[in-house]
Amino acid sequence: xxxxFDVIWKEAPQFAVGLGNTIWLCAxxxxxxxxxxxxLLVPLTSRRRNLRRMAQAVVDAGRCIPFLxxxxxxYFGLPATGVVLNKWSxxxxxxxxxxxxxxxxxxxxxxxxxxxxxxxxxxxxxYHGLLLTRRIILPQLVIAVGPVIGNQLIQLIKxxxxxxxxxxxxxxxxxxxxxxxxxxxxxSFLVATLLYWALCGGIxxxxxxxxxxxxxxxxxxx
Amino acid sequence: MxxxxxxxxxxxxxxxxxxxxxxxxxxxxxRFGDHEALARIDLRVMPxxxxxxxxxxxxxxxxxxxxxxxxxxxxxxAVFLHGERIGLRSGAKPGTPMNDRELAAVRTRIGxxxxxxxxxxxxxxxxxxxxxxxxxxxxxxxxxxxxxDHVLEKVGLAHKRNVYPAFLSGGEMQRVAIARxxxxxxxxxxxxxxxxxxxxxxxxxxxxxxQDLAHDGMTMxxxxxxxxxxxxxxxxxxxxxxxxxxxxxxxxEFFERPATERSxxxxxxxxx
Numbered sequence: 293x294x295x296x297f298d299v300i301w302k303e304a305p306q307f308a309v310g311l312g313n314t315i316w317l318c319a320x321x322x323x324x325x326x327x328x329x330x331x332l333l334v335p336l337t338s339r340r341r342n343l344r345r346m347a348q349a350v351v352d353a354g355r356c357i358p359f360l361x362x363x364x365x366x367y368f369g370l371p372a373t374g375v376v377l378n379k380w381s382x383x384x385x386x387x388x389x390x391x392x393x394x395x396x397x398x399x400x401x402x403x404x405x406x407x408x409x410x411x412x413x414x415x416x417x418x419y420h421g422l423l424l425t426r427r428i429i430l431p432q433l434v435i436a437v438g439p440v441i442g443n444q445l446i447q448l449i450k451x452x453x454x455x456x457x458x459x460x461x462x463x464x465x466x467x468x469x470x471x472x473x474x475x476x477x478x479x480s481f482l483v484a485t486l487l488y489w490a491l492c493g494g495i496x497x498x499x500x501x502x503x504x505x506x507x508x509x510x511x512x513x514x
Numbered sequence: 515m516x517x518x519x520x521x522x523x524x525x526x527x528x529x530x531x532x533x534x535x536x537x538x539x540x541x542x543x544x545r546f547g548d549h550e551a552l553a554r555i556d557l558r559v560m561p562x563x564x565x566x567x568x569x570x571x572x573x574x575x576x577x578x579x580x581x582x583x584x585x586x587x588x589x590x591x592a593v594f595l596h597g598e599r600i601g602l603r604s605g606a607k608p609g610t611p612m613n614d615r616e617l618a619a620v621r622t623r624i625g626x627x628x629x630x631x632x633x634x635x636x637x638x639x640x641x642x643x644x645x646x647x648x649x650x651x652x653x654x655x656x657x658x659x660x661x662x663d664h665v666l667e668k669v670g671l672a673h674k675r676n677v678y679p680a681f682l683s684g685g686e687m688q689r690v691a692i693a694r695x696x697x698x699x700x701x702x703x704x705x706x707x708x709x710x711x712x713x714x715x716x717x718x719x720x721x722x723x724x725q726d727l728a729h730d731g732m733t734m735x736x737x738x739x740x741x742x743x744x745x746x747x748x749x750x751x752x753x754x755x756x757x758x759x760x761x762x763x764x765x766x767e768f769f770e771r772p773a774t775e776r777s778x779x780x781x782x783x784x785x786x
Contacts, residue, residue: 512679
């Protein structure tokens with residue numbers, strides 16, 4: 293058996309475009325879902341119990357639906373209700389929706405684990421409302437859950453492979469296109485796997501470095 | 515006498531007899547469920563005074579402190595800061611509770627130092643000190659930094675200005691916390707058992723900073739178990755038990771000639 297990596301090399305531009313699309317889709321949906329999750333944190337930590345329960349139900353519903361099914365619903369199901377999205381909007385919407393649910397749950401758990409003393413000190417020093425959240429609570433949340441957010445990003449990158457099902461030209465789609473044209477499934481999928489490993493490995497290294505830094509910062513909690 | 519640690523807005527050391535108290539509590543009470551934490555507390559602290567609040571644990575000392583800056587809103591009674599009512603409005607709509615913004619404005623005038631320091635871990639020592647003056651009081655950044663460096667030097671931590679709390683010892687963290695409170699130019703400083711969480715060998719450095727502050731005429735209310743500090747630095751000692759003030763006296767009187775049986779028992783246990 294001869295391995296045809298020369299063909300892969302010839303098709304490198306297609307892999308590069310696929311990898312690029314995977315990266316920007318995941319980066320943009322990560323940022324958007326973090327912002328949405330921060331907004332969801334308000335009802336999730338509200339003092340009003342009904343509001344809190346409603347928000348929690350929405351988050352749980354989002355977390356308990358398979359990603360592939362959500363993709364089907366957004367791309368194939370929604371047109372029946374009159375909402376027609378092209379594959380790019382559908383992909384982004386699915387990634388953001390799915391990921392927001394996880395991010396909101398991560399932020400809520402982090403918020404619940406924060407020691408109350410720092411927030412109380414901030415109140416005693418005249419903080420309240422948005423300024424309190426922005427200057428004191430959110431930065432501590434990053435220290436508390438930063439590594440978990442990194443892990444979730446890795447999960448998101450792997451989930452994005454399902455988007456090939458709606459012919460979105462991301463990395464898995466590119467690998468599939470190359471293998472079916474030249475009949476070289478092993479080479480093509482191996483290269484895609486190596487690229488996913490490199491991408492996720494880089495994030496993993498950052499996560500580890502971040503975790504070391506965060507665990508040092510957490511020592512300040514007496 | 516050392517250069518004043520207190521900011522320019524600190525009250526003068528001497529005060530005419532008729533000037534309003536820095537803090538006044540009238541009939542302040544607080545319950546937690548069935549437990550009566552504070553029962554009709556009356557207390558006046560004059561500008562420049564250092565008052566130590568002593569008492570067994572669970573006697574309501576911390577609750578009393580937290581009722582002053584409304585971290586714990588009292589159930590009844592009134593608290594005044596330099597004659598102004600805290601917690602309830604006086605101007606428009608008198609008698610209605612203050613909202614978060616109004617309470618925050620009052621709290622910027624009262625510095626607080628906590629048992630567990632409660633420094634913000636994502637900021638350096640300097641960052642902790644300048645944070646509230648810049649973002650809450652909205653004072654000019656350059657001026658605040660200059661003043662913060664001065665205050666950090668006074669608590670002996672100029673060389674640690676760029677260090678994160680995680681890399682400071684307990685005593686250093688507490689001194690940064692004191693610097694953070696001073697940088698607000700407070701009219702009053704509250705200390706909630708500031709040395710209770712420290713290793714014994716680190717207690718001295720914190721107490722000596724507090725002693726300097728007391729000598730400089732900062733108005734201070736200190737909840738503490740440090741009898742030596744109370745004896746040396748306090749103008750007055752308030753002895754609290756089961757939410758009631760049992761005894762109030764000058765430090766000398768209280769330690770030499772305690773008036774009640776309960777305070778005698780307490781002193782015996784703590785001087786052993």
